[in-house]
Amino acid sequence: MLLGVTGSIAAYKSPDIVRRLKDQGAKVRVVLTASAEKLISPTVFQAVSGEPVRGDIWDEKAEAAMGHIELAKWADLILIAPATANLIAQLAAGSAENLLTTICLASEAPLTLAPSMNQAMWRDAATQANCDVLRKRNVMLIGPDDGEQACGDVGPGRMSEPANIVSRLVRGGKSGPFEGLRIMVSAGPTREAIDPVRFVSNRSSGKMGFALAKAAADAGAEVTLIAGPVNLPTPPKVERIDVETTQQMCDESLARIGNMDIYIGAAAISDYRPKQAAAQKIKKSADTFTLEMVKSPDLLAAIAALEDGPFTVGFAAETEKLEQHATDKLNRKKLNMIVANLVGENICFDADDNEAIVLWQDGRQPLPKISKRELARQLVDIVAIRYKLALAGTTS
Secondary structure, eight states, X not given: OEEEEOSSGGGGGHHHHHHHHHHTTOOOEEEEOHHHHTTSOHHHHHHXXXXXXXXXXXXXXXXXXXXXXXXXXXXXXXEEEEEOHHHHHHHHHXXXXXXXXXXXXXXXXXXXXXXXXXXXXXXXXXXXXXXXXXXXXXXXXXXXXXXXXXXXXXXXXXOOOHHHHHHHHHTTTOOOTTTTOEEEEEESBOOEESSSSOEEOOOOOSHXXXXXXXXXXXXXXXXXXXXXXOOOXXXXXXXXEEOOSHHHHHHHHHHXXXXXXXXXXXXXXXXXXXXXXXXXXXXXXXXXOOOOXXXXXXXXXXXHTSTTXXXXXXXXXXXXXXXXXXXXXXXXXXXXXXXEEEOBTTBSTTOSEEEEEEEETXXXXXXXXXEHHHHHHHHHHHHHHHHHHHXXXXXX
């Protein structure tokens, strides 16, 4: 494997790619552009790869033996991570301005890029046109991901995480364990009207559900996302249906669930709703106000109870006795799996990180505190394994 590293701030993640590739049994050599060397030392890559690092096409010692041609022939696969907009433009134009692009032109090995750039640069028509040119030449692109960027912008352009990049490479570019499956994910809160101004809701941001929808799509699934009222961009390759109330979420989900193989219920659906919403704004008058609440429909239980229904994964957010309450919900609603979260400071609701315990009949797997994006990928892998075991009629 030849890893090319270009001048993006995401270069700090590239040594982790080397480590993960070596864990998979690959021999890795690294080529840095001049810009990359200003961000991260070649010594770091030499330490993790155990191989000399190249950067200068005018290296007399290396080029005495035509080193760029030797590297081009040596590589079974070339990965450039991060790949900047400038590097993508050079490759699309067939340029050989530096050692890395020269190797790419001279090599017959498959080429994979993990783009990394500002969201406006990624969306720019020139960048998209260059990517289209490269795709037509059978260059594979992994990512980029959506999220907050070093410049402060939010949007597409973040380099995919090293674990996801290496996983895609190991699969030979195939999407993953959900290839050909249809998955429904519910995400976010619901809102139940008190009057035209006020509503009852909860703290769910939808981040975990949206991360799961993206991870499932990245793993090859055809994903339908039923989203409560949240301010999040739709993940690529995901069909999104926006709802507000519990009843709307139930109606939209049940209307489509018959075609689904897997249902992941990550939404924080209101357990209770006002018995009757006032037609006009309720004016402040008395010192106290009584609101009569009635139980909302239980979407998760309804889906789990369907004859020939999907493999059903629930979520349980608890403030105490996490595993006890989650196990009770797993059994009471007859779920295939449940993901249990302990609500706390900087985890679970409206946070970027989360931790969980995944439970199923006679099994459990704890997952440590990590980003919701990485947690979603790990959860998708667990769901894929449990789903395949369920199809096979076994539990291990």
